[in-house]
Amino acid sequence: MQWEVVVGLEIHTQLLTQSKLFSGASITFGSAPNSQACAVDLALPGVLPVLNRGVVELAVKFGLSIDARINSPSIFARKNYFYPDLPKGYQISQFELPIIEGGQINIQTGKNNEEDGKLINITRAHLEEDAGKSLHEDFHGMTGIDLNRAGTPLLEIVSEPDMRSSAEAVAFAKKIHTLVRWLGISDGNMEEGSFRCDANVSVRRLGDDKLGTRREIKNLNSFRYLQQAIEYEAEFQKYILESGGEIKQATVLFDSDKRETHVMRTKEDAHDYRYFPDPDLLPLIISPDWIEEIRKSMVEPPDLCFSRFIDSKIYSNGKPTYALSKYDASMLTADIDIANYFEKVVEIIGRKEAKLCANWVIGEVAALLNQDNKNITASPVSPQQLAELILRICDGTISGKTAKDVFSAMWDEENCASADEIIKIKGLKQISNSDEITKLVDMVIIDNPQQVADFCRGKEKAFNSLVGQVMKATKGKANPSQVNDILKERLNKNS
Ligand code: ADP
Ligand code: MG
Numbered sequence: 259m260q261w262e263v264v265v266g267l268e269i270h271t272q273l274l275t276q277s278k279l280f281s282g283a284s285i286t287f288g289s290a291p292n293s294q295a296c297a298v299d300l301a302l303p304g305v306l307p308v309l310n311r312g313v314v315e316l317a318v319k320f321g322l323s324i325d326a327r328i329n330s331p332s333i334f335a336r337k338n339y340f341y342p343d344l345p346k347g348y349q350i351s352q353f354e355l356p357i358i359e360g361g362q363i364n365i366q367t368g369k370n371n372e373e374d375g376k377l378i379n380i381t382r383a384h385l386e387e388d389a390g391k392s393l394h395e396d397f398h399g400m401t402g403i404d405l406n407r408a409g410t411p412l413l414e415i416v417s418e419p420d421m422r423s424s425a426e427a428v429a430f431a432k433k434i435h436t437l438v439r440w441l442g443i444s445d446g447n448m449e450e451g452s453f454r455c456d457a458n459v460s461v462r463r464l465g466d467d468k469l470g471t472r473r474e475i476k477n478l479n480s481f482r483y484l485q486q487a488i489e490y491e492a493e494f495q496k497y498i499l500e501s502g503g504e505i506k507q508a509t510v511l512f513d514s515d516k517r518e519t520h521v522m523r524t525k526e527d528a529h530d531y532r533y534f535p536d537p538d539l540l541p542l543i544i545s546p547d548w549i550e551e552i553r554k555s556m557v558e559p560p561d562l563c564f565s566r567f568i569d570s571k572i573y574s575n576g577k578p579t580y581a582l583s584k585y586d587a588s589m590l591t592a593d594i595d596i597a598n599y600f601e602k603v604v605e606i607i608g609r610k611e612a613k614l615c616a617n618w619v620i621g622e623v624a625a626l627l628n629q630d631n632k633n634i635t636a637s638p639v640s641p642q643q644l645a646e647l648i649l650r651i652c653d654g655t656i657s658g659k660t661a662k663d664v665f666s667a668m669w670d671e672e673n674c675a676s677a678d679e680i681i682k683i684k685g686l687k688q689i690s691n692s693d694e695i696t697k698l699v700d701m702v703i704i705d706n707p708q709q710v711a712d713f714c715r716g717k718e719k720a721f722n723s724l725v726g727q728v729m730k731a732t733k734g735k736a737n738p739s740q741v742n743d744i745l746k747e748r749l750n751k752n753s
Contacts, residue, residue, distance in 0.1 A: 259500065260464035263492040264472075265427045265457055266419035269434055270412045271444040272388070272452035273316045278409035279387045280307030280350065280539075285410050287450050291393065295405035299390075301345040306538050309334075313411045316443040317357050317385055318544065318552045320413060323441055323559050324380055326361030328549055331541035334385075338532045343390035343403055351414075353533040356384035357542065363417075363437075364561065365429040366588070378430050379418040386412050407451075413443070419458065419469060424488035428481050431455050440560045440594040448479050455484050459491045461499065470495070471505040475512050475519055487512040491519050557594065564591045572609075580604065580612035589620045595634045599623075602641035607648055618648060622662060626669050639668050647677035654737060656681060656688050690737045692744065695728070698736070699744050702727045713749060721745070 278285055281298035298305045321328045335353040361380040388410040393402040415434060421427045435453055438444040446453045455478045460470035475491060478484045490512075495505055509526075510519040558566075562575070567587035569579035578601075582590070590600050596619065603615045623644065627634055639647075647668065651661050667680045681687055689695060702724055703710055712720035728741045 261461045261492075261496050261499075262464045262466075263423055263488070264419050264460045264462065264469055265421040265424070265488060266472075267415075267417045267421070267427060267430060268456040268458070268474075269415045269417075269431060270388075270454045270456075271415065271434070271438050271446065273313050273411040273413055274442065274444050275310060275312045275316070275411055277310060279310055279313055279385065279411035281409050283409065285406075287447075289406055291402065291404035292406060295390075295408060299405050299408040301347075307350065307536075309539065309542065310411065313385060314357070314542065314544065315552055316441075317383065317413055318549060319441050319443055319556055320383060320415075320438065321358035321361065322549070322553055322556065323437060324361035324363060326358045326380060326383070328544060329355055329357055329359060330544040331355065332357040332384075332544075333541055334536045334539040335533045336536050337386075339530075341389065342401075343392050343405070343408070345390075345405070345408070349387060349389060350536055350539070351386035352384035353528070355541075356382045357544075358383040363430060363433055365426060365433050367423075367425050367429045376426070378420045378426075381416040381418050383413055383415045386414055388412050413438075419460075419472075424485045424492070427457060427488055428485050431484055432481060436560060436592060441556065442594075451479065454479050457484060457488050457491075459488055459495070460505070461492055461495045470499075471507050473505065473508045473510050473519070475510050476522065478512060483512060483514050486514070486517050487519060490517055494519065560591050560594070560597075563597055564588065567591060567597075578604070578609055580609060580616070582612060582616055586613070586616045586620060589624075590616060593634070596624075599634050599637070599641050603645045603648070606642065606645035607652070611648065611652060614648060614651070615645075618644060618665075622665050626666070638671075639665070643668060643676060650677055650681065654688060654690055656686055657734070657738060660686050660688070660734065686735065688737050689732055689735050690740060692740060695736055695740055695744050696748070698728050698731050699741070699748050702731065702745075703748060710749065721749075724749075 275285065277283060278299065281296050283296040283299055284294050286294065298307060318328055332352060333355040334350050336348040337351045337353070338348040340347060359382045363378045363380060364375040365378055366375045388407050390403055390405040390408040393404055417430065421430060435446050438453070439446045444452060448454070457475045457478060458472045459475065460472040462468065462470040473491060473495070475487045478487055491510070498505060506524065508521045509523050511522045512519050558575070558577070564587050566574045566577060567580050567582050567590060568584055570581035571579050573579065591597050600615060600619045603619065604612050607615055623634070623637065623639070627637060644665075647661055647665060650656050651658055656664065664677055664680050664686060667684070668675060668677060706724060706727065709720040709723055713724070724745055725738070725741055728745065729736055729738065
């Protein structure tokens with residue numbers, strides 16, 4: 259039987275503010291338990307929430323970037339439930355009128371991003387506060403409550419059930435992750451819990467119009483888990499249906515060791531939460547002027563940056579274009595800091611060498627960042643210093659191969675030495691003096707009569723071996739294209 263997998267995601271992304279959604283307490287990660295919880299977060303009697311203006315600005319930026327509607331007014335509502343890490347007995351969220359509705363995200367799932375994308379519709383994005391955390395460790399058999407996280411501002415982004423595979427779901431989650439980091443509204447740090455996904459999964463017979471019953475997998479904090487959890491869940495549901503059972507709506511947890519999902523609770527409905535408008539908070543009004551002000555303060559969106567990188571006009575939107583492949587452009591726009599780094603390098607070297615610069619950023623730079631587990635903003639080699647190295651390839655001082663050695667030496671240096679210094683100290687300057695190369699070529703010809711004879715009988719391989727000998731004699735420093743030319747010339751003379 260043919261089945262279709264249907265996925266809708268709910269993504270909680272922590273907004274990048276100094277203080278909480280409704281209180282002035284700090285939200286720095288990793289502080290001692292309860293050192294960042296004020297009276298509002300503890301829900302002491304008589305306290306009142308005050309909305310953080312900065313949070314609204316970040317949410318509006320997200321809405322504008324996906325062409326969504328910014329609702330004014332939007333309403334804060336109480337979502338009532340009991341849990342030890344929620345001292346108020348309710349979470350302040352948005353229900354009927356969220357700050358953002360509609361909008362779309364374009365995803366690419368084809369190999370190398372060469373295929374056309376698919377549009378995923380966004381249902382809504384709303385503001386809500388995070389809860390605290392139960393600590394089960396180190397409490398002599400008891401459980402402690404840490405309220406540092408309580409009141410942390412989250413934007414919950416809800417998609418329509420538009421995805422049809424785990425790969426599409428991962429592509430969507432990655433796209434949102436890039437976007438929120440790009441816009442500077444979230445650090446997207448998944449290890450610290452700043453970016454978490456709930457995946458709603460159902461299956462139906464291929465061709466059915468009606469959606470199947472879904473189960474919701476909670477709190478997936480890596481793209482790999484997201485993929486594995488959806489795959490397991492889809493297989494599980496197909497198995498149940500094929501053996502005559504039915505799917506009951508439920509909330510499940512993913513066990514990453516066993517790669518299985520387990521029921522956490524049967525699904526609660528919205529009415530179970532007794533949502534109602536929070537009487538402590540006024541409707542949120544956002545003036546059109548403020549929205550315009552925010553729009554003007556925003557950076558170029560990632561999709562536009564991508565289009566510009568593959569464009570071959572000289573300028574697009576007043577900024578340079580580079581005529582790169584879609585693959586290169588997607589690698590470079592995976593992160594705003596990578597895109598900025600690349601553009602700084604090209605600015606120094608010139609657009610003509612954009613492809614060479616892209617290769618370096620995607621290749622050598624990315625490899626060493628990855629090896630050292632570093633963000634590009636912490637790269638020991640600055641864009642300026644990389645540009646100086648690439649210039650030495652362009653002007654023939656060193657070969658591309660030698661440049662890689664110079665680069666890794668620059669990377670490991672305490673205070674990154676310049677490319678020129680390293681080329682000088684290590685004596686890596688390419689030999690481009692044709693008299694010098696001619697002398698070496700002649701020596702190699704005299705020393706290898708057999709290979710010369712082979713070449714004259716039409717064996718191309720012999721030629722490569724002779725080039726190799728010349729390169730070896732110069733420890734790889736001879737300009738390879740010059741060696742080729744001179745060797746050809748001398749051999750033709752000989753034959
Ligand atoms: P809640 O989780 O609060 O009940 P919704 O009912 O609005 O909220 O749905 C949440 C998510 O579930 C959305 O991302 C939506 O796209 C997705 N979804 C809804 N129905 C299905 C379905 N049958 N299969 C897969 N995903 C679904
Ligand atoms: Mg949900």
